[in-house]
Amino acid sequence: MFFTKGFGIGTGKKRDFRATVILQTLIIFSALLLKDIFLLFGIENSYVFRDSLFLLLGAIYVLILWHLLTNFTNNKLLQYVLLAIIIATYVLALVTLNPFYSLFPTEQEEQPYLFIIHFVLFVVEATVIVFSILDIFSEERLSQEKLWGSACIYLMIALCFGSIYDLINIAKPGSFGVPVHLGLESYSECIYYSMTVLAGMDNSYGNAIKLIRNIGVLEALWGNLFIVLLVGRLLSQPSD
Amino acid sequence: MNTAGINKKGRDYKNLMIFQSLLIVLGLILSPLVTVFDLGKFRPLLYVLFLVSGGAYMLFLWTMLRNFTKMEWLEKVTLYLLVSTIITSFLLENPVIKLISEDHRAPYLLFVHISLLLVELLLIIYSMRDIFSGNTLSASRLWGSASLYLMIALAFASLYDVVVIFNPNSFGVKLKPGFPSYSESIYYSINSLVKWNDTFPEAIKLVKNIRLMQAVLGELFIALLVGNLLNKPVEEKVERRV
DSSP states (O other): OHHHHHTTOSOHHHHHHHHHHHHHHHHHHIIIIIHHHHHHTTOTTTHHHHHHHHHHHHHHHHHHHHHHHHTTOOOHHHHHHHHHHHHHHHHHHHHHHOSSOOSOSSHHHHHHHHHHHHHHHHHHHHHHHHHHHHHHTSSSOOOHHHHHHHHHHHHHHHHHHHHHHHHHHHHSTTTTSSOOOTTHHHHHHHHHHHHHHHTTOOOSOTTOOHHHHHHHHHHHHHHHHHHHHHHHHHHSOOOO | OOHHHHHHHHHHHHHHHHHHHHHHHHHHHHHHHHHHHTOGGGHHHHHHHHHHHHHHHHHHHHHHHHHHOOOHHHHHHHHHHHHHHHHHHHHHHOSSOOOSOGGGOHHHHHHHHHHHHHHHHHHHHHHHHHHHTSOSOHHHHHHHHHHHHHHHHHHHHHHHHHHHHHOTTTTSSOOOTTHHHHHHHHHHHHHHHTTOOOSOTTOOHHHHHHHHHHHHHHHHHHHHHHHHHHSOOTTTTTOOOO
């Protein structure tokens, strides 16, 4: 039903939410699975595929994030400033993270740039989350747009907290208690950690520092509360 | 029931939840943040921030309580209790002057946490009755449920902290009574509520049993909550906007 009705038609926000969900799924897929799938078939340097696909998907993802944000503000100047910031950050990410050549000889020199990239990503995602939550839990009748919106927020929370963990890991490498290379390697570990927390699973990072542990428990609480309130909101009688 | 009263309660639930989240986030994040990023010189400022948000939270508990009860003596007793708790906690934890020496803090800390626990319990009972009575509007029911969930976390955190004050080794590691132990208690309490992984396998039996009770309560609460949120409120017709 969703799909026959869906693709291509639909109003702005709903289309954006749907596209975001699809892209988020692809990004999580490429971060968590792609490298290991290629490794399974014995392909050397499998990270090249992952990094390229990840950066490509990332480009579309940040543009859609920007488009989502334009739904929430009418100020043209603000919109263009945001677009400029997002594009600049993406170019920085392309330069820093691409797997083909490295501008920086050591990881230490990459650190500040990685920090900026993740910080901007985190701020943009957090803004989208706040606005979408206000939208979903407002008193209006629930529509399909809000369903897509809530799926989108749930995945975005995973990615957003992933960015927070990565920020900590960049600022203080080794925070997870195991050595992780900075860059996409560390981001995919962070997404893994974030998703285990959100799903309420035990995870294998017993030696992570207290800050990561405490943010983790906040995320778990938030995930639980979100699910409960969402179910209540989705099933409650619409006030027409 | 007049609509203005309903509106005020909904707004109060929302504000209470904001204060609770602030307290929980600050309590969990502040001290590890200081250690990770070497913010030693900002530590006093951050402590003051935590104390102020705690004080605001406690005053707000009193405002919330006034929505539920008409008994003047209860309001007065709670107000005096909360104000003296705020003053005591400022005297204990403020970074500027140390009035009470480290060895004699235990009774004062106990007073702070037990009075906090009592007020929170009172409020939990009242708001449970309110939320599950079926005549609250859906929006304020959502906010109310969320703040109730967080309040259970905070109340149990105070309970764990009381245990830790009596026996600093309760979690299996030695904790300094005061802000460090409260922060750890908040962590442990939320951890139990969402049934996340057990970080303190060496904790004493009492703590483990309280954890178990909290986990069961959390589960039950979620089930009841979902059922309750699906109910149509009785007075939906009265006023929709909160």
